[in-house]
């Protein structure tokens with residue numbers, strides 16, 4: 283480690299994204315993996331985080347002590363489980379450790395804890411940490427606003443079979459952006475798939491459809507359909523590395539930012 287490197291603790295270190303963060307720290311300048319945190323009882327506790335991520339030994343054991351990780355790190359990056367995020371936010375706050383939160387499907391208590399923490403520390407919370415989705419979100423906002431209610435909005439998202447929440451946090455964030463752009467109450471007008479005798483499609487409805495299967499890293503399409511034309515805006519992740527690299531960019535950002543609640547749009 284050099285004096286200028288930002289020390290990163292990853293929470294959820296043994297997970298798909300956690301391992302990706304370990305790899306990204308290894309290949310990136312300016313950051314250093316200082317701690318790798320897992321839940322108590324995880325079978326991976328004590329293993330070397332580098333080896334688990336497919337690298338050589340890096341001398342960082344997987345550990346369940348989040349408070350110790352906060353003490354030894356400049357930034358926490360969280361890719362764990364929705365139920366864990368409230369505690370992660372509270373520990374980040376009490377240790378004044380800037381936080382990047384990528385976990386999705388957050389219950390209200392976790393969202394509140396992130397907001398409360400952001401009054402004292404910088405917090406960047408994003409259901410999607412890829413730069414492409416940050417731009418996609420801005421495009422969706424523009425399309426929804428400029429095309430108006432003559433164009434029906436539907437969102438289709440596809441993810442790997444291991445994803446535990448639906449719809450994706452990204453799909454919900456895109457729907458929220460489109461709803462605000464149109465003045466549609468959110469989330470009241472969301473329609474999660476259709477089945478049976480649904481009646482005609484209400485003008486303000488925003489349909490969201492979740493496809494699950496195989497190893498798909500993440501795909502989102504927003505389709506705006508008018509009487510005589512259709513516009514479709516899509517994003518496809520080719521690898522989890524795009525989220526991990528985005529998370530490290532976000533970590534470097536929050537390491538030097540004032541307290542506040544940030545999104546990926548603040549980095550671009």
Ligand code: NAD
Nearest residue numbers: 294296297298299320321362366384385386409410411525
């Ligand atoms: P995963 O199930 O592979 O990994 C989650 C890991 O967190 C597991 O190893 C689990 O043991 C660990 N964990 C659970 N509770 C914990 C606790 N209290 N403390 C520490 N670790 C704990 O899941 P994943 O595919 O890596 O995804 C993780 C989260 O990140 C999901 O919510 C997913 O939707 C989200 N995600 C976000 C982005 C983004 O860009 N923001 C990208 C991909 C995935």
